[in-house]
Amino acid sequence: MLTESQIAEYRSEGFLLLDGVFDADEIAALRNEVTDLYATDHPGRIFEEDGTTVRGIHGCHTTGALFSRLVRLPELLSAAEELLDSKVHVFQCKVNAKQALRGEVWQWHQDYSVWEHKDGMPQPRAVNAAVFLDDATEHNGPLLVVPGSHRNDAIAPWRPGPEGAAQWENDLSAKLEFALDADQMAEVTADSEIRSVVGRAGSLLFFHPCIAHGSGANMSPADRTMAFVSYNSVDNELREVPRPRPEFVASRDYRPLEFVDGGLIA
Amino acid sequence: MLTESQIAEYRSEGFLLLDGVFDADEIAALRNEVTDLYATDHPGRIFEEDGTTVRGIHGCHTTGALFSRLVRLPELLSAAEELLDSKVHVFQCKVNAKQALRGEVWQWHQDYSVWEHKDGMPQPRAVNAAVFLDDATEHNGPLLVVPGSHRNDAIAPWRPGPEGAAQWENDLSAKLEFALDADQMAEVTADSEIRSVVGRAGSLLFFHPCIAHGSGANMSPADRTMAFVSYNSVDNELREVPRPRPEFVASRDYRPLEFVDGGLIA
Numbered sequence: 001m002l003t004e005s006q007i008a009e010y011r012s013e014g015f016l017l018l019d020g021v022f023d024a025d026e027i028a029a030l031r032n033e034v035t036d037l038y039a040t041d042h043p044g045r046i047f048e049e050d051g052t053t054v055r056g057i058h059g060c061h062t063t064g065a066l067f068s069r070l071v072r073l074p075e076l077l078s079a080a081e082e083l084l085d086s087k088v089h090v091f092q093c094k095v096n097a098k099q100a101l102r103g104e105v106w107q108w109h110q111d112y113s114v115w116e117h118k119d120g121m122p123q124p125r126a127v128n129a130a131v132f133l134d135d136a137t138e139h140n141g142p143l144l145v146v147p148g149s150h151r152n153d154a155i156a157p158w159r160p161g162p163e164g165a166a167q168w169e170n171d172l173s174a175k176l177e178f179a180l181d182a183d184q185m186a187e188v189t190a191d192s193e194i195r196s197v198v199g200r201a202g203s204l205l206f207f208h209p210c211i212a213h214g215s216g217a218n219m220s221p222a223d224r225t226m227a228f229v230s231y232n233s234v235d236n237e238l239r240e241v242p243r244p245r246p247e248f249v250a251s252r253d254y255r256p257l258e259f260v261d262g263g264l265i266a
Numbered sequence: 267m268l269t270e271s272q273i274a275e276y277r278s279e280g281f282l283l284l285d286g287v288f289d290a291d292e293i294a295a296l297r298n299e300v301t302d303l304y305a306t307d308h309p310g311r312i313f314e315e316d317g318t319t320v321r322g323i324h325g326c327h328t329t330g331a332l333f334s335r336l337v338r339l340p341e342l343l344s345a346a347e348e349l350l351d352s353k354v355h356v357f358q359c360k361v362n363a364k365q366a367l368r369g370e371v372w373q374w375h376q377d378y379s380v381w382e383h384k385d386g387m388p389q390p391r392a393v394n395a396a397v398f399l400d401d402a403t404e405h406n407g408p409l410l411v412v413p414g415s416h417r418n419d420a421i422a423p424w425r426p427g428p429e430g431a432a433q434w435e436n437d438l439s440a441k442l443e444f445a446l447d448a449d450q451m452a453e454v455t456a457d458s459e460i461r462s463v464v465g466r467a468g469s470l471l472f473f474h475p476c477i478a479h480g481s482g483a484n485m486s487p488a489d490r491t492m493a494f495v496s497y498n499s500v501d502n503e504l505r506e507v508p509r510p511r512p513e514f515v516a517s518r519d520y521r522p523l524e525f526v527d528g529g530l531i532a
Contacts, residue, residue, distance in 0.1 A: 100448045100451075101373070101447065101448050101451065105483045107367070108485070138404065138460075138462065139410065139482075141482075144405065144485055182366045182367050183487075185367065185487035189486075189487060194486060196404065196405075214485060215485075216405075216407075216485045217482050219371070219374070219460065219480060219482045220460060221448040221451035221455060
């Protein structure tokens with residue numbers, strides 16, 4: 001699926017943005033399914049601090065029919081296999097809602113910092129694929145990245161949080177316990193910069209589990225919905241951990257994913 | 267102080283940005299005074315939701331020697347008199363801290379919406395002058411404006427908040443009771459756009475009390491400190507209101523301001 005220069009760009013920058021991968025009908029269909037999932041009671045549905053605005057939906061490849069197809073499309077799956085040189089499984093699948101004027105911050109973090117410590121992931125042999133379900137603009141809380149920061153050895157030090165069965169929810173809120181602090185961000189940006197990943201609905205973004213990323217509040221009257229699929233190599237099985245996070249946040253189903261034919265809307 | 271074309275730009279756009287008004291020594295001196303004010307216990311010192319990060323300092327023209335001079339400098343005072351065609355007094359003087367990674371959102375609002383309803387200001391015969399004490403970049407929570415929105419008749423409807431002596435603090439937090447909602451912002455931006463007011467430390471910005479403005483979270487490891495002076499025409503005395511806000515938030519000292527000579531650092 002990917003050209004050699006695209007793969008080289010991903011390895012160098014830690015992310016790769018492809019425009020126009022999904023058409024308006026496909027995006028509209030996914031948005032409809034997202035609307036249904038927002039209205040469905042499920043433990044993977046997370047709210048903003050106001051307690052009423054949906055912040056995210058987790059595990060949607062198991063609860064949404066279209067998302068179940070999405071994760072198996074060659075556009076995502078084949079590219080993930082190429083980038084990881086391996087068969088893969090879906091480790092996470094989620095929707096970040098980032099609703100108009102209400103969507104809150106995702107603090108700066110590196111995914112692998114969490115996955116290693118919370119989920120026992122042995123190596124960062126994983127890749128995120130993000131589908132833009134709305135235009136992402138400078139002002140609706142676009143994903144922010146620091147290009148090249150996945151090559152930085154300084155994975156954020158682990159700061160254990162409060163104990164308890166609901167602890168996994170702390171990792172999905174606007175106050176992350178594994179956030180990068182100002183000193184770490186100053187170091188990470190010393191030889192790089194903060195970049196807004198803006199793009200049209202239908203764009204597809206791949207980004208590395210070690211890249212420093214986050215997003216600001218949505219300051220616009222337009223939603224910035226984004227779907228994320230985190231693929232993990234089937235050779236990178238999670239270690240046993242004392243309190244594993246729920247299956248819909250960190251899946252231990254390592255069966256290799258198989259493609260579906262015929263596009264998103266069969 | 268201002269040229270005819272600058273005044274015309276202000277009247278048309280609702281804001282006017284001037285680069286390089288203050289030099290590095292002047293900005294450093296103001297930053298030093300700000301650091302002192304952050305450490306000084308005063309009811310005008312407001313914290314972010316975390317309760318420890320300073321969000322703002324109010325009334326600093328009465329508590330800071332340099333700020334007392336700043337508000338009387340021709341660069342600010344004479345321009346304000348020109349824009350309002352009147353002698354003026356300081357209605358508000360404050361510092362917005364917007365500290366690195368911790369500075370939170372200011373929701374979209376129109377100043378005059380508050381000043382009219384809370385403070386009894388008869389007309390929007392006022393102007394804000396903002397001094398950039400740090401570089402304001404796309405990612406450290408720059409002021410956001412909707413150009414031309416001061417000409418919109420739709421001042422946000424008033425939604426009364428909870429009663430109580432500390433009510434004025436609600437107007438200075440990350441959750442504004444008079445915030446513009448998504449429908450209002452969609453209307454305001456229909457014929458315009460959201461614009462980030464980025465600029466170097468030492469810049470001076472004038473903006474209209476009716477312009478829609480706000481700012482996102484600071485997502486960078488650099489502070490975005492900004493000082494605001496709100497000048498009101500001395501002919502625009504506040505009406506009596508049931509529960510006036512403190513003098514350091516809404517001053518009723520209508521004595522016309524007189525210039526100081528010799529610059530900020532005498």
